[in-house]
Amino acid sequence: MAVREQIRVGGRSARIQSAVHQAVRDLSATTPRDELTVPQIAAEAGVTPSTIYRRWGDLGALLADVAVERLRPIAEPDDTGSLQTDLKAFVDQYAEEMSSPVGRALMRDVFASAESFPVQCAGFTCNHLATIAARAKARGEQPFDVDEVIDHVMAPIIYHILYDDREITPAYCHALLARLLSLPQPR
Amino acid sequence: MAVREQIRVGGRSARIQSAVHQAVRDLSATTPRDELTVPQIAAEAGVTPSTIYRRWGDLGALLADVAVERLRPIAEPDDTGSLQTDLKAFVDQYAEEMSSPVGRALMRDVFASAESFPVQCAGFTCNHLATIAARAKARGEQPFDVDEVIDHVMAPIIYHILYDDREITPAYCHALLARLLSLPQPR
Incomplete structure (x- = not known):
């Protein structure tokens, strides 16, 4: 692009x-x-x-471009007062949006193109998590590694949506998050 | 289908x-x-x-069907003598195939269809991991949970291939595997 x-x-x-x-x-x-x-x-x-x-x-690139614009966040992630609740709110919203029929169709359009559209969408997720991490740091909370959240919370959610091999329930998402936060965190 | x-x-x-x-x-x-x-x-x-x-x-379903056939394993995963080396060999091969230009194109075809093609591909991965897990059990090794390997090793690899936001190096894959195997495993 x-x-x-x-x-x-x-x-x-x-x-x-x-x-x-x-x-x-x-x-x-x-x-x-x-x-x-x-x-x-x-x-x-x-x-x-x-x-x-x-x-x-071509048509594929146009549809991917439109999909990226629809996936682009229109606001910062909610500030709910703590790292745990901020992350939970973000993950819940992400899982709900991406697993919806509209979210699935937008992902199909984004991934159908071989251009730079997917990396733009990865950036949206990364930026929101970085905002949540910066807020946590400002509050004096134990920080978390954005890459770890992507690899061990967002990635399994996306995998199962795309491969359509398990239902993405809030309980599943919360277990992924709880598992990650129970591990030793970086300082 | x-x-x-x-x-x-x-x-x-x-x-x-x-x-x-x-x-x-x-x-x-x-x-x-x-x-x-x-x-x-x-x-x-x-x-x-x-x-x-x-x-x-339609054309999309035909291309997805052809892609699934090309992704279907032609052999059991290698038996390298231990759980650790079996998993490492499988993950290395998976990451290499999926991140290649051909693998990326096949995934695009599979995910572009809204039918049951993706779940078939998820099954290939699941079955191979179950074979490796059964072998480990037969050897008397500490077993592992197939779902955990999917969520915390295969999913991040697929996420970064699709979003194209980081290079999938052997070192990255091995770190994912080492991290998982260092956690308490199910009995």
């Missing part, structure tokens, strides 16, 4: 992006994912298909 | 499946994944497009 990063914010370019994203969201509500086409999205957005191909390359 | 399970093994049905799978593999070698079409695959396999639609439903 090096190309897109260089596009100036605002103006015609931003309006096109907004219109095309909106067209994908609108059409997705009524059209099965496999039947969406670039010409159809272009018509809905009031742009030419070549505008879409020039900007996104 | 309830439909496919009911198809009798052998005969015309098996020949069609074999020809269509082979056509996908052959075309994939020369055609970008996004440009494959059902009519093209049908022509290569010498069947009609409607045969493919009737049997697989």
Whole structure:
């Protein structure tokens, strides 16, 4: 997505992006994912298909880009007063969103593309956990390692959602978190 | 894939499946994944497009089915003489295969479908680990919990391959395994 990063914010370019994203969201509500086409999205957005191909390359990249925007957090994680409850709230929300039909469809779009969309989504999770860790440190709480939470709490949740081989219950998520927090933590 | 399970093994049905799978593999070698079409695959396999639609439903399901067959293990995991070395050999091979360009493309095909293909792949991993665990038990070694290995070794490997946010090195995989085996194990 090096190309897109260089596009100036605002103006015609931003309006096109907004219109095309909106067209994908609108059409997705009524059209099965496999039947969406670039010409159809272009018509809905009031742009030419070549505008879409020039900007996104192909349909897969456009759908992944829209999915990343929908997965982008709109707020900081809740400050619930302690590390334990902050992490629990974040993990509960993450598991609920990602295991929902919408979350599963967005992940499919993100992972279907071979470009840099997945790493952007990994960054959202990392940043939220870093915020929670920084808050914990400011409160004088025992800190935790963000990478450990990703590897041993978020990763099993994502694995089982993707492979669809076990139900993601709150009890399962809380056990992952309790297991991690019971281990010796870094200082 | 309830439909496919009911198809009798052998005969015309098996020949069609074999020809269509082979056509996908052959075309994939020369055609970008996004440009494959059902009519093209049908022509290569010498069947009609409607045969493919009737049997697989859509292109995504066909590609996922082919990917599952390519991910299906062709042999039991190596018996290297001990639980530790068996697990290490399995994890090394898994990480290497899944993080390769071919492995990434196969995972994209498997996860792009909303059907039962992912759970079949989860089963391959589970079965191999169960074989290693049964061997360890037969040797009188301290057993391990298959679910724990999946959650805390395989899941982080898959997470980082999919999100493409860290390199999967042997050192990283071995550290995941060492961490798990250093924790109290079930009896």
